[in-house]
Amino acid sequence: MKRCVWLGCLALVAVAALSGAALAAKAPGDVHVALVVKDLTNRFFVEMKWGGEAAGKQHGIKVTVLAPEKYAVDNQIRIMEDLIQKKVDAIVIVPIDGAGIVSGIERANKARIPVFNLNTLATGGEVIGFAGIDHVQLGRIQGQWAVDKLKGKGNVVILEGTTGASSAIERQQGVTEVLKKAPGVKVLASTTAKYNRQQAMKVMEDLLTRFPEIDMVLCANDAMALGAKEAIKDARRTMGVVGIDAIPETLEAIQKGEVAGTVDSNGFDQGFVAVDLTAKYLLKDQKPPKDTLVGSGMATVITKENALAFEKSKTEKFKKFGIKVD
Amino acid sequence: MTLSSRALYRVAAVTAILAAAWIFVPRFGTESNLINLLRQAFLLALVATGVSLTMLVAGLDLSIGAVAALSSCLAATVIVQGHVALGVLVGLAVGALGGLLNGVMIAKLKLPFFIMTFSMMFIVRGLALTYTQGTSIHGFPQSFTWLGKSFVGPVPMPVVLGGAVLGLLYLVLTKTTFGRITYAVGANAEAARFSGLAADRNLIRVYALSGLLASLSGLIYIARLNAADADLGMMWPLEGIAVAVIGGIAFSGGEGNILGLILGGIVMAVVGNCVNLLGLPARFQDFFIGFVIILVVLVDHLTQKRGKVAKSLAVHSHSVAKEGGP
Numbered sequence: 001m002k003r004c005v006w007l008g009c010l011a012l013v014a015v016a017a018l019s020g021a022a023l024a025a026k027a028p029g030d031v032h033v034a035l036v037v038k039d040l041t042n043r044f045f046v047e048m049k050w051g052g053e054a055a056g057k058q059h060g061i062k063v064t065v066l067a068p069e070k071y072a073v074d075n076q077i078r079i080m081e082d083l084i085q086k087k088v089d090a091i092v093i094v095p096i097d098g099a100g101i102v103s104g105i106e107r108a109n110k111a112r113i114p115v116f117n118l119n120t121l122a123t124g125g126e127v128i129g130f131a132g133i134d135h136v137q138l139g140r141i142q143g144q145w146a147v148d149k150l151k152g153k154g155n156v157v158i159l160e161g162t163t164g165a166s167s168a169i170e171r172q173q174g175v176t177e178v179l180k181k182a183p184g185v186k187v188l189a190s191t192t193a194k195y196n197r198q199q200a201m202k203v204m205e206d207l208l209t210r211f212p213e214i215d216m217v218l219c220a221n222d223a224m225a226l227g228a229k230e231a232i233k234d235a236r237r238t239m240g241v242v243g244i245d246a247i248p249e250t251l252e253a254i255q256k257g258e259v260a261g262t263v264d265s266n267g268f269d270q271g272f273v274a275v276d277l278t279a280k281y282l283l284k285d286q287k288p289p290k291d292t293l294v295g296s297g298m299a300t301v302i303t304k305e306n307a308l309a310f311e312k313s314k315t316e317k318f319k320k321f322g323i324k325v326d
Numbered sequence: 327m328t329l330s331s332r333a334l335y336r337v338a339a340v341t342a343i344l345a346a347a348w349i350f351v352p353r354f355g356t357e358s359n360l361i362n363l364l365r366q367a368f369l370l371a372l373v374a375t376g377v378s379l380t381m382l383v384a385g386l387d388l389s390i391g392a393v394a395a396l397s398s399c400l401a402a403t404v405i406v407q408g409h410v411a412l413g414v415l416v417g418l419a420v421g422a423l424g425g426l427l428n429g430v431m432i433a434k435l436k437l438p439f440f441i442m443t444f445s446m447m448f449i450v451r452g453l454a455l456t457y458t459q460g461t462s463i464h465g466f467p468q469s470f471t472w473l474g475k476s477f478v479g480p481v482p483m484p485v486v487l488g489g490a491v492l493g494l495l496y497l498v499l500t501k502t503t504f505g506r507i508t509y510a511v512g513a514n515a516e517a518a519r520f521s522g523l524a525a526d527r528n529l530i531r532v533y534a535l536s537g538l539l540a541s542l543s544g545l546i547y548i549a550r551l552n553a554a555d556a557d558l559g560m561m562w563p564l565e566g567i568a569v570a571v572i573g574g575i576a577f578s579g580g581e582g583n584i585l586g587l588i589l590g591g592i593v594m595a596v597v598g599n600c601v602n603l604l605g606l607p608a609r610f611q612d613f614f615i616g617f618v619i620i621l622v623v624l625v626d627h628l629t630q631k632r633g634k635v636a637k638s639l640a641v642h643s644h645s646v647a648k649e650g651g652p
């Protein structure tokens with residue numbers, strides 16, 4: 001009798017072990033990870049997509065990258081719902097709004113689909129891990145560079161990102177934190193240009209009228225830096241313009257001396273690390289670390305001195321993963 | 327007709343707004359600011375032409391921003407290769423084609439204009455995104471950027487171009503059969519059809535023209551920005567509607583003077599400009615514009631009520647007299 005119980009237990013354990021093994025041993029080709037980013041019109045997220053796809057290729061899994069047509073978190077939730085219906089194996093989410101995305105993550109939790117959180121921290125729901133560069137840190141790096149460049153004295157204006165977007169709030173937080181510590185640097189104005197080139201040009205035109213003396217324009221992304229630069233050029237004024245994201249067009253403008261600098265936020269590495277960790281979790285049952293700060297330590301300001309070298313190293317990285325850059 | 331008195335009231339209102347801004351907003355009256363303002367106003371008026379024309383036929387074109395983005399990105403590709411004239415032609419052709427498609431679906435297949443142009447907005451924006459992959463096309467030759475950047479005397483080129491286009495549209499709408507049919511179709515499409523007017527063909531032409539004007543606005547914008555990306559004109563349908571409504575184009579169709587768009591453009595530009603000059607948070611701009619629209623339409627309603635009977639009689643006899651015969 002005792003023996004029977006023993007055997008029964010053993011059988012149960014074996015079945016459990018086998019089914020567990022079967023789950024872990026899903027062929028890589030059948031594993032489907034979805035990466036949901038904020039906006040695919042932005043080069044930064046396009047590079048993030050490339051990074052995710054490159055990691056997918058390395059593991060031999062299928063990676064699809066999606067973004068909402070409208071920059072709104074509920075549209076991201078809708079995408080997540082579709083992905084849950086499709087029964088993807090995991091979702092990597094870059095929330096437009098860290099609080100707003102929670103219900104989407106909870107729905108995935110209920111459907112037992114693992115969620116990995118990338119770039120912008122979600123405030124709730126269960127995720128297998130988080131990776132990403134800290135936007136506050138990016139803002140700090142930009143602000144510190146500006147203070148150093150101005151030798152602690154001068155007039156600056158700030159073009160903020162989309163009002164309410166967490167990346168905009170955090171980048172702004174980092175910038176102002178540093179500028180507050182430099183009493184010689186005066187913030188003449190700080191206003192949003194919605195991360196948009198067209199808007200930035202218009203806002204900058206007005207700011208140029210309002211302030212006869214501006215030494216530096218700090219922009220929360222490169223698209224705004226490029227719009228502002230165009231307005232400054234047209235007004236025949238000179239001042240430093242610094243962005244964030246390090247998109248190719250800015251690197252070109254830096255080499256031409258039209259933009260002073262930009263901060264690299266490493267979209268490719270972020271996408272790569274997130275998909276890599278998720279794939280390892282699915283294929284090898286490796287639990288990702290709770291927090292992975294992708295390259296935030298090595299985020300650098302790119303200026304005329306290092307722009308060319310930076311561009312080269314980036315192109316080489318893309319080449320290595322077989323990504324074609326126009 | 328009461329139209330002239332309504333136009334007069336609008337001119338007076340805009341003059342009052344300008345005077346108030348001149349007195350209360352520092353640096354508003356400086357030469358450089360007025361030039362900026364004029365340019366922003368005429369660009370807005372130009373953007374609103376497509377929306378307005380379709381409103382005149384009791385429709386609406388929500389796809390203008392997307393059509394502008396796709397057509398100008400395609401044009402930009404050709405222009406950066408040095409073929410400026412060809413690029414401009416490509417842009418205009420793509421715009422007209424997009425508009426034509428809208429028109430055919432609405433006039434011949436009887437799709438509701440809202441559904442058609444709304445879907446078109448998504449489709450075309452999607453195409454633009456797919457085409458650019460989130461990058462920008464930039465670095466135009468001077469033989470193209472003059473469209474947005476040069477001056478005629480002290481007057482910026484976009485003002486000259488915008489003025490010319492609006493003047494031309496005014497003549498077309500008031501002096502040609504096409505124009506008369508446009509107003510008649512907008513006032514009462516069925517009646518126009520019964521009286522033997524080619525209502526369908528007119529609709530198709532109006533939407534095609536809207537697409538063409540959208541691509542023209544797009545070209546001038548990218549010349550100004552010195553870069554084209556799929557992000558262009560995200561807010562255009564809404565801004566266009568605001569300009570049109572403030573400019574006196576009736577949503578119900580068949581009513582409004584296209585030159586009113588200049589007033590609408592000025593009001594929108596002044597509000598944005600003053601918010602920036604006064605250093606108010608950018609959200610105040612949306613707030614004020616909402617207010618201004620309601621105010622304008624409300625006063626319109628009140629002034630209209632008084633002369634309503636007389637006016638409707640006048641319009642009636644007018645249209646019967648002009649469109650009675652085959």
